[in-house]
Amino acid sequence: MKNFAYINAASEKAAIESMSDKALALAGGTNLLNLLKEYVLAPEALVNIKGIAGLNAIESFEGGLKIGANVTLSELLDHAEVRGRYPALHQALYDIGTPQIRNMSTLGGNLCARPHCWYYRYEYFDCKKRGGQGCAAIAGDNEFHAIFATDGPCVMIHPSSAGPALVVYGAKVKIAGPGGSRDAGIEEFFTLPAAAVARENVLKPNELVTHVLLPPPNGKSATYEVRHKESHDWPLAMASVALTMAGETAQEARICLGAVAPVPWRAAAAEAALKGKVVNETTAGEAAQKAAEGAKPLSGNKYKVQLVRTAVKRAILAAATGRRV
Amino acid sequence: MSEESKKPPAPSSASPEASGRFSRRWFLQGVALSAGTAVLPGEGLLGGSAFAAPQAPARIGPEPVQIALSVNGKDYQVKVEPRVTLLNALRNYLNLGTNTPIDLTGTKRVCDRGSCGSCTVILDGKTVYSCSVLAVECQGKKITTVEGVAEGNQPHPIQQAFVECDGLMCGFCTPGFIVSSKALLDRNPHPTPTEIRRALNGNICRCGTYNRVFQAVELASIRMKVKGG
Ligand SMILES: Cc1cc2nc3c(=O)[nH]c(=O)nc-3n(C[C@H](O)[C@H](O)[C@H](O)COP(=O)(O)OP(=O)(O)OC[C@H]3O[C@@H](n4cnc5c(N)ncnc54)[C@H](O)[C@@H]3O)c2cc1C
Ligand code: FES
Ligand code: FES
Numbered sequence: 395m396k397n398f399a400y401i402n403a404a405s406e407k408a409a410i411e412s413m414s415d416k417a418l419a420l421a422g423g424t425n426l427l428n429l430l431k432e433y434v435l436a437p438e439a440l441v442n443i444k445g446i447a448g449l450n451a452i453e454s455f456e457g458g459l460k461i462g463a464n465v466t467l468s469e470l471l472d473h474a475e476v477r478g479r480y481p482a483l484h485q486a487l488y489d490i491g492t493p494q495i496r497n498m499s500t501l502g503g504n505l506c507a508r509p510h511c512w513y514y515r516y517e518y519f520d521c522k523k524r525g526g527q528g529c530a531a532i533a534g535d536n537e538f539h540a541i542f543a544t545d546g547p548c549v550m551i552h553p554s555s556a557g558p559a560l561v562v563y564g565a566k567v568k569i570a571g572p573g574g575s576r577d578a579g580i581e582e583f584f585t586l587p588a589a590a591v592a593r594e595n596v597l598k599p600n601e602l603v604t605h606v607l608l609p610p611p612n613g614k615s616a617t618y619e620v621r622h623k624e625s626h627d628w629p630l631a632m633a634s635v636a637l638t639m640a641g642e643t644a645q646e647a648r649i650c651l652g653a654v655a656p657v658p659w660r661a662a663a664a665e666a667a668l669k670g671k672v673v674n675e676t677t678a679g680e681a682a683q684k685a686a687e688g689a690k691p692l693s694g695n696k697y698k699v700q701l702v703r704t705a706v707k708r709a710i711l712a713a714a715t716g717r718r719v
Numbered sequence: 720m721s722e723e724s725k726k727p728p729a730p731s732s733a734s735p736e737a738s739g740r741f742s743r744r745w746f747l748q749g750v751a752l753s754a755g756t757a758v759l760p761g762e763g764l765l766g767g768s769a770f771a772a773p774q775a776p777a778r779i780g781p782e783p784v785q786i787a788l789s790v791n792g793k794d795y796q797v798k799v800e801p802r803v804t805l806l807n808a809l810r811n812y813l814n815l816g817t818n819t820p821i822d823l824t825g826t827k828r829v830c831d832r833g834s835c836g837s838c839t840v841i842l843d844g845k846t847v848y849s850c851s852v853l854a855v856e857c858q859g860k861k862i863t864t865v866e867g868v869a870e871g872n873q874p875h876p877i878q879q880a881f882v883e884c885d886g887l888m889c890g891f892c893t894p895g896f897i898v899s900s901k902a903l904l905d906r907n908p909h910p911t912p913t914e915i916r917r918a919l920n921g922n923i924c925r926c927g928t929y930n931r932v933f934q935a936v937e938l939a940s941i942r943m944k945v946k947g948g
Binding site for chain 2: 396
């Protein structure tokens, strides 16, 4: 990696004042340092944000939780309330990477992680995200790329496994910048490549995610993911589901897909199909069919369409029954 | 590819090769050094005042900076560029330029991308990949490497069990597995087979010795129970 200076920020203010497009926030480093080693990014400075007071706690907040951006994935997994009240988030985090990765990765870093696309990560391939002319994935090896929003300039999948669960819970992201602090809805936080190909979210270079706000859950929830390996791997497709139930009927359904689009992908047609229905194998299967509608897979990833259906059906049944299916 | 092999390394005054110190690797390369020529004068290459306690400046580097690392209960002086990873610091920079340079090369570099586990160390009680942490971030933290797992001259039960169960073939992954296993047994002295698998699934063994590794952890756990652990 190229040489860089190091700034250990003691406060949000110090971090924001130091950050720029040439001075990047360093959290767990599991994503950022790899990109530096590959010369994909070459900042002049790294701003360590892990020492900022107040960003490493999980607190009760308006009946829900306020999670500091520097809380690690292991800390979230060990938290009784995350496990008990937010099972979709717990299940989404459970198999991320490896124990060491979960000990290092922060929730803020997970939401802001740069894409895992192998063309983005390799400096010698053409990549619009890196300022190139084209996207090598479109004619290349794209079995792990997007099947939704594939007409945009970049067919990355968003790397965050936490994202879809936060979407179904209606989380907010607290962002601090030079002008103060603001809350963004989690769905507004993530942006499509068509909006700005060089970034994946609304953050400006001198803005920091400080917290994630989780409202109280109002129903049952679950995440189901499909992946090849037990560890060291990424999901091929995943679905998080939150259901507001009246007896066996889903009054409301929120369904979000992961690993299939450049952002966590809300499956509105599937939600509408389930709304007002008794949840069973048949209705879950019908909603799952709807979830895959609109998919435009690339040359190598048509298999993901069926994985989406499977993940959605199983996540709905898992949420409704409280059992892993 | 690592930063060292791809682009020119740190300035020569900071590189271990330039210090002429004695190490097992030099010996294996057939460089005949006597202990006398390997030991540097007290002030070392860094100059007399190099080890005065540094004021923590807001912005440090990119040139090498002086830091202290606490490894296996001992404090070491390290002069590194901010880009130097903890792994690289442990293997190549501990007390470099002093009259007590030391290699802690038990921690292995394989992928250098946070994807194999060979570089696992315990940082403030948690296992991490030392290839994906900067050395400058580790000031004031407790670092345990494979060299710190034994209790004095007594191998830790997990080390003894690895030997008895033949928990390795080529052995390159072993330090990482030992450290992950120790961290597991510290927090959960009597893990179930499923807990063992999950705790060790951040470590890859290319030779595929997993079953023997799991057996070794079970054996160590039983012995620790017998001893009242
Ligand atoms: C082998 C492997 C497998 C993995 N599998 C998965 C998986 O299945 N699912 C999954 O979700 N993740 C997975 N990950 C991890 C994940 O994608 C990221 O590496 C990790 O979550 C990043 O967190 P971090 O704290 O280490 O961030 P860093 O690497 O420190 O930072 C990542 C990016 O976010 C920015 N950033 C960090 N924190 C903030 C903040 N608070 N505000 C603004 N910007 C910030 C940084 O500047 C940087 O650009 C895997 C990683 C590896 C190595
Ligand atoms: S060398 Fe650090 S994980 Fe492979
Ligand atoms: S024993 Fe050879 S890699 Fe594990």
